[in-house]
Amino acid sequence: MPLDGAPGRLLLGIALSTAIGLLAYRRGSLSRSGVGGAILTGALIFGLGGFAWAVLVVLFFASSSALSHWQAARKAAVAEKFAKGSRRDLAQTLANGGVGALLAVGNALHPDPIWLAAFVGAMAAVTADTWATEIGVLSASPPRLITTLRPVAAGTSGGITPLGTLAALAGGVFIGVSAWLLAALGGQPGGVLLLAVGSVVGVVSALFDSLLGATVQRVYECRVCGQATERRFHHGQPTRPLHGWPWLDNEGVNFLASLVGALLGGWWGAGRW
Ligand SMILES: [Zn+2]
Secondary structure (H helix, E strand, O other): OOOOHHHHHHHHHHHHHHHHHHHHHHHOOOOHHHHHHHHHHHHHHHHHOOOOHHHHHHHHHHHHHHHHHHHHHHHHHHHHHOOOHHHHHHHHHHHHHHHHHHHHHHHHHHOHHHHHHHHHHHHHHHHHHHHHHHHHOOOOOOOOOOOOOOOOOOOOOOOOOHHHHHHHHHHHHHHHHHHHHHHHHHHOOHHHEEEEEEEEHHHHHHHHHHHHHOOEEEEEOOOOOOEEEOOOOOOOEEEEEEEEEEEOHHHHHHHHHHHHHHHHHHHHHHHHO
């Protein structure tokens, strides 16, 4: 029975993710609602995924939190354009961990190594995107829009820099190498495949994220200063829609990018096991 022992593992998952969520709240990495999102997704991934799954999601979360605190003062000026601050909330934790949690549920109901390949793809996608955002924002050269290559202001959705793209590649490789080491430690086959999935799928998904950001993600415009922004209010006035689909915000784009990462990882794994 695949679900044997699941209640006990879920309880352990809730305990572990609650401890990590509260620690992250104290460090300023999560808001109150973000702690809820971390407990929900963490409990499912820890409880229903397995050891490698738990380590990979902790590596994503710890590296992302450390990077958002790093050079925080220099980023503050740019972050003003973003809709949210450095504390991740419920929507952001679900956008980053939601696909991984669904894959863990799938893994518990119908165990198969393909779920892990898909999970590595999803984690590589969110890690690549977070590293690209946190490091790319420090680029000395202005970002260029991924579609037209026109220079745009730092922090603009869909803007890419060579530094950010390298960071995305590094984030995916970081997850791929970690998955490979975990498979080797556990004596499981498929480590090299997981290394390849993380290294390739991470940067591909991050570029897909930028593509959506440049085309269909909703963007508002300030009625006072005319600046494009993700915020509903700017200079004390409600902003007006500029372009994009009104229902697709930055979190929706992140969720879709991690879904694409999972599909690519699962598709890659399906042919090899
Ligand atoms: Zn304004």
